Amino acid sequence: MIKTxxxxxxxxxxNFEKSENYxxxxxxxxxxxxECTDEMICRYSLINRKYWEMLERGEITKPEVLHDRFVEFFxxxxxxxxxxxxxxxxxxxxxxxxxxxxxxxxxxxTALKGKVRQYAVTNGTIVAQSRKLSLSGLxxxxxxxFISDKIGFEKPSLEFFDAVQEKIGxxxxxxxxxxxxxxxxxxxxxxxAGILCCWYxxxxxxxxxxxxxxxxxxDIAEILNLI
Numbered sequence: 087m088i089k090t091x092x093x094x095x096x097x098x099x100x101n102f103e104k105s106e107n108y109x110x111x112x113x114x115x116x117x118x119x120x121e122c123t124d125e126m127i128c129r130y131s132l133i134n135r136k137y138w139e140m141l142e143r144g145e146i147t148k149p150e151v152l153h154d155r156f157v158e159f160f161x162x163x164x165x166x167x168x169x170x171x172x173x174x175x176x177x178x179x180x181x182x183x184x185x186x187x188x189x190x191x192x193x194x195x196t197a198l199k200g201k202v203r204q205y206a207v208t209n210g211t212i213v214a215q216s217r218k219l220s221l222s223g224l225x226x227x228x229x230x231x232f233i234s235d236k237i238g239f240e241k242p243s244l245e246f247f248d249a250v251q252e253k254i255g256x257x258x259x260x261x262x263x264x265x266x267x268x269x270x271x272x273x274x275x276x277x278x279a280g281i282l283c284c285w286y287x288x289x290x291x292x293x294x295x296x297x298x299x300x301x302x303x304x305d306i307a308e309i310l311n312l313i
Contacts, residue, residue: 092281
C-alpha cells in the first residue's frame with residue numbers, strides 16, 4: 087500500500103515551460119537586451135536541458151550549468167552580453183513570479199492531503215523553487231520540501247534520496263512512490279533509491295532509456311486510482 091508520495095515539481099505539478107518563457111522574456115526586458123521570441127526560448131530550452139542532463143550524469147557542476155547554458159545561448163543567438171551571472175540571478179527570481187499548474191495537479195495533491203504523506207523533491211535553486219512553492223501554495227500542502235540546493239546533491243543521485251530518508255524515515259518496499267516527468271532525474275533516481283516509480287508522460291514520449299517503470303500516467307489525476 088502506497089503511503090508516501092515524492093512529487094517532482096517542474097514539468098510534473100507546475101508547467102515549467104510557461105515559467106521559463108515568462109522569466110527569460112522578463113529578463114531580456116530588465117537588462118534591455120532586445121526582443122526574445124518564442125523561437126529563441128525553444129532553442130534555449132534545448133541548450134538548458136543538455137546542461138541539466140550533463141549535471142545528472144555527474145559531468146559538470148550546478149554553477150557550471152547555471153552559467154554556461156546562458157553563455158552558449160547568447161553566443162548561439164549572436165547576442166553580445168557579458169553580465170551572465172547577473173542575468174541568471176534575476177532569472178531565478180523571475181521563475182518564481184508566476185505559478186502555472188499542470189492540468190489537475192493542484193486538485194490531486196489537495197485531494198490527497200491527509201490521506202498519504204506528500205513531499206516535494208526538486209532539483210533547482212533555493213530562490214526559484216522556494217518562491218514557486220510559496221506562490222503556488224504547494225508548500226502548505228506538502229509535509230515537507232526537499233530542494234537539491236539545500237541538500238547538496240541532485241536527483242538522481244542516491245545521496246539526494248538518502249537525505250530524504252534521513253528526514254522522513256526509511257523507505258519501506260511498496261510504500262513510497264516518486265512521480266515525475268523526467269526519466270533521467272526522477273525515474274532513474276527512484277530506481278536508485280529502490281522505490282516505486284510513476285512516470286508522468288502526457289505527451290506520450292518513448293522510454294528511450296529503457297528504464298523499469300512501475301506506473302505510467304498521462305493525467306496527474308490518475309494518481310488517485312493508485313492510492
